[in-house]
Amino acid sequence: MPVEGRASLQGASEEDEGEEIGSMSLTTPAPVRSLQRKLYMAAKAEPTRRFHQLCDKVYRWDMLVHAYRVAKSAGGAPGVDGVTFEDIEAQGDREWLVALQEALRTRRYRPSPVRRVMIPKPGGGERPLGIPTIRDRVAQTAAKLVLEPIFEADFEDCAYGYRRSAVRRRPCAPSIGHCSTGTQRSLMRISPSTSTRSRITSCFSVWLEEWWIATCSGS
Secondary structure (H helix, E strand, O other): OOOOOOOOOOOOOHHHHHOOOOOOOOOOOHHHHHHHHHHHHHHHHOOOOOOOOOHHHHOOHHHHHHHHHHHHHHOOOOOOOOOOHHHHHHHOHHHHHHHHHHHHHOOOOOOOOOEEEEEEOOOOOEEEEEEOOHHHHHHHHHHHHHHHHHHHOOOOOOOOOOOOHHHHOOOOHHHHOOOOHHHHHHHHHHOOOOOOHHHHHHHHHHHHHHHHHHHHHHO
């Protein structure tokens, strides 16, 4: 039964009712993992399948709680409403999350404008950065948790970009095999996860130049 005096939680168990929202582990809850696995297996088994009725998965209580914790762990500045995680928890994170769940459930949820700020670039100049509100970050994270396993099933084994960090760390041996010995050594030196995009781009530029010279010489 819901705790007396607290806002009602759609799809919450008695254990959910008593848990703290903002101070738990970031480990994906077992029910969320189970749902993600089912979605992945269904998408893998039927590549042309069209998925329906996913909205109720996004506003599941365990999904929203985990999404809140993930968004909180990422930190970041407040959006256009100026609301911080400290503000939410001072006023009651449970009530705040219940209100978001109800807005999603009744299709009344509308995202807020994104706050735009300019941040300095390492090489000089500035670049724009969009900062959503925390409410939108939580909703977006919950949607990502549901949609990600479906799209993950469509990736080729050799595709590493824009995937989860554990997948991105796989060796890039197929690409490295096409490089000259000197370039291979350079790539292997920068292969750890500490590599920067500029270093990798620079190394591949050398490889492309070598390939172009070799191609022109052989023609």
